[in-house]
Amino acid sequence: MLPNIRIVLVQTYHPGNIGASARAMKTMGITDLVLVKPRCFPDTEATRLAAGAEDLIECARVVDSLAEAVSDCVQVVGASARLRNLPLPHFDEPDAMARDLVENAAHDPVALVFGRERSGLTNDEIRCCSHQVSIPANPDYAILNLSQAVQVLANEVFTAWRHRPENGYHPPRAPMDRQPTQAQLAHFHDHLGRVMRQSGFLTQPHAQTEAQLQALFARARPSRKEVSLLRGLLSALERPSD
Numbered sequence: 001m002l003p004n005i006r007i008v009l010v011q012t013y014h015p016g017n018i019g020a021s022a023r024a025m026k027t028m029g030i031t032d033l034v035l036v037k038p039r040c041f042p043d044t045e046a047t048r049l050a051a052g053a054e055d056l057i058e059c060a061r062v063v064d065s066l067a068e069a070v071s072d073c074v075q076v077v078g079a080s081a082r083l084r085n086l087p088l089p090h091f092d093e094p095d096a097m098a099r100d101l102v103e104n105a106a107h108d109p110v111a112l113v114f115g116r117e118r119s120g121l122t123n124d125e126i127r128c129c130s131h132q133v134s135i136p137a138n139p140d141y142a143i144l145n146l147s148q149a150v151q152v153l154a155n156e157v158f159t160a161w162r163h164r165p166e167n168g169y170h171p172p173r174a175p176m177d178r179q180p181t182q183a184q185l186a187h188f189h190d191h192l193g194r195v196m197r198q199s200g201f202l203t204q205p206h207a208q209t210e211a212q213l214q215a216l217f218a219r220a221r222p223s224r225k226e227v228s229l230l231r232g233l234l235s236a237l238e239r240p241s242d
């Protein structure tokens, strides 16, 4: 039903949570499940808790890193109960996130990413995201069970899809407006990092500057055309001038 919307679970500890997440997804018409290094999978507990969504478990793809799981996505929303220092665009309201995600999913793959039961997502993983979302909850106890967080956000996505004004018809986007994939953005940031080091602007190999610029471009949301313009500029700067 929502083929371009992917759910990514990062290093899930309890296989039961994978099964319960698959069930939550299927009830909301989402079927693309990607698991980043699950502790134990396949597993009978995952299949038992899927209860009718075993097909999703059988088709789930297992990958080694979050970057690999989302490389073809044009929007990657990390679900997190805590706010990080990294100034990524943040959705305080899941319904606003869901409307944006559904709109982007009309043209390209997008992902919703969930962290580990105990420690959530690392800062490096948050850096693979273009946005963050939090589910508003009791300030004294705001951490949901993983599969319940999947259920809440999957329901928001399904609701946004149902209420979509032009439900069913998506005119192709002009190339100007098309969002870059995470892989295209990663290549741009590698290129920018290389130029910053070669020019002597950056001296530390893992300077915070690179993370800040990454967050800046995540907020600016350049189109594919704008990213290729910036790459052209970087290439010109790399060429020795006569």
Ligand code: SAH
Residues within 6 Å of the ligand: 078, 079, 080, 081, 082, 113, 114, 115, 116, 117, 118, 119, 120, 121, 133, 134, 135, 136, 137, 142, 143, 144, 145, 146, 149
């Ligand atoms: N102790 C972890 C919580 C992990 S809960 C932490 O502090 O980050 C497992 C996952 O469920 C989280 O990584 C997140 O993806 C999701 N989750 C739980 N509660 C959430 C909330 N209130 N808003 C958004 N995502 C939430």
